[in-house]
Each structure stands twice: as structure tokens, then as C-alpha cells.
Amino acid sequence: MAEPKKKSMLISHGIAAQNRKARFNYTILSTLEAGIVLRGAEVKSLRMGRATLTEAFAGERDGEMFLFNMYIPEYQGGVLxxxxxxxxxxLLLKRKEINTLIGAVARAGSTVVPLDVHFNPRGVAKVTLGIAEGRKQHDKRAAVAKRDWDRDKARLLRNR
Known part of the structure; x- marks a missing residue:
């Protein structure tokens, strides 16, 4: 009798990697979705959901936008x-979007941070970019206090 097939751990659509620290360390002013150029083995590894965006950032090189420092581990499925x-x-962006991002980076204190990498319903890899400004330490403490208060408030209203 044949063994039943194991369910694949691949992500066909949905979030493959997320930069959760970005929303804590930065104030996100606006977001933008961009395509990303990947090779076959990179896509397979990304579908396994092991990529990390914690140190990643987007920048301009030769008039085009690139995603730097995003870690995608090598695919172990026998691919050479x-x-x-x-x-x-x-990153696959229109010229107007590239100019918007370059203009935002030219302003003091703004940076382009990847927020997440996901697969759209068609199975194409996309990255959500955020135009962000860095937060000071007291802003981070205020964000933590607001998050705690919102959680307590929701708990109180739910138990009412």
C-alpha cells in the first residue's frame, strides 16, 4: 500500500516574510507595493517561508530601486x-514610483523600508515598501504605552 503524500509546507499565496520591527522602529508615512526579481531557487526558498527582512532596506542604484540585505536561505530541495x-x-516599479521613493529618501530622516514579502493570488512575489521616518526612544515608549492601553481597553469592553 502506498504512503499518503505529505502536505507541502509551501506558501502559494499570503505573507512569506514580515518585518515586524519596522513598524516599531519607524513611523510609516505611506506604503507602496512592488514586484521583485527572483530566480527559480529563490522563489522556492521564499515559498518555504524562511526569508528574513529585519536588516533589509531599499535603495537606488543606477536609477533603479533595489532591495539590499534581504536574507533568503539556499533551497535544499536538490537544486544545483x-x-x-x-x-x-x-524591484519592479514604474518610473514615477521610483522618483517618488528617491525624492522621499532625499528628504532628511526618511528611508524606504520593506514591510513584508508576500505572494499575491496569482502566485507572484511582491514586496510592500514603506516610506518611513525613524522614531526616537520616547516615541517608541509612547507607542508601547498606546498599544498596551488599547489591549486593556479592548479587554475591558469585551468583559462588559
Missing amino acids: SRFDTKGPRK
Whole structure:
């Protein structure tokens, strides 16, 4: 009797990697969705959900936007193609969107931070970019206090 097939741990659509610290360390002013250029083995590894965005950032090189420092581990499924796990990956944006991002970075204190990498319903990898300003330490404490109060308030209203 044949063994039943194991359910694949691949992500066909939904969030593959998320930068949760970005919303804590930065104030997100606006968001933008961009395509990302990946090779076959990178896509397979990303579908396994092991990528990290904690140190990643987006920047301009030769008039195009790239995602730097995003870690995608090598795929262990017997594929021979190797890739740079933290190499720059080109972002697919329209010229107007690129100019908007470059203009935002030119302002003092603004940066472009990847918030998450996800697969849309068609199965295409997309990255959500946020134009952000860094938070000071007292702003971070205020954000923690507000989050705690909102949680307590919801708990009180629920138990009412």
C-alpha cells in the first residue's frame, strides 16, 4: 500500500516574510507595493517561508530601486543553482514610483523600508515598501504605552 503524500509546507499565496520591527522602529508615512526579481531557487526558498527582512532596506542604484540585505536561505530541495543569500534584488516599479521613493529618501530622516514579502493570488512575489521616518526612544515608549492601553481597553469592553 502506498504512503499518503505529505502536505507541502509551501506558501502559494499570503505573507512569506514580515518585518515586524519596522513598524516599531519607524513611523510609516505611506506604503507602496512592488514586484521583485527572483530566480527559480529563490522563489522556492521564499515559498518555504524562511526569508528574513529585519536588516533589509531599499535603495537606488543606477536609477533603479533595489532591495539590499534581504536574507533568503539556499533551497535544499536538490537544486544545483546557487545564489547570493543577501545579494541585491531588483524591484519592479514604474518610473514615477521610483522618483517618488528617491525624492522621499532625499528628504532628511526618511528611508524606504520593506514591510513584508508576500505572494499575491496569482502566485507572484511582491514586496510592500514603506516610506518611513525613524522614531526616537520616547516615541517608541509612547507607542508601547498606546498599544498596551488599547489591549486593556479592548479587554475591558469585551468583559462588559
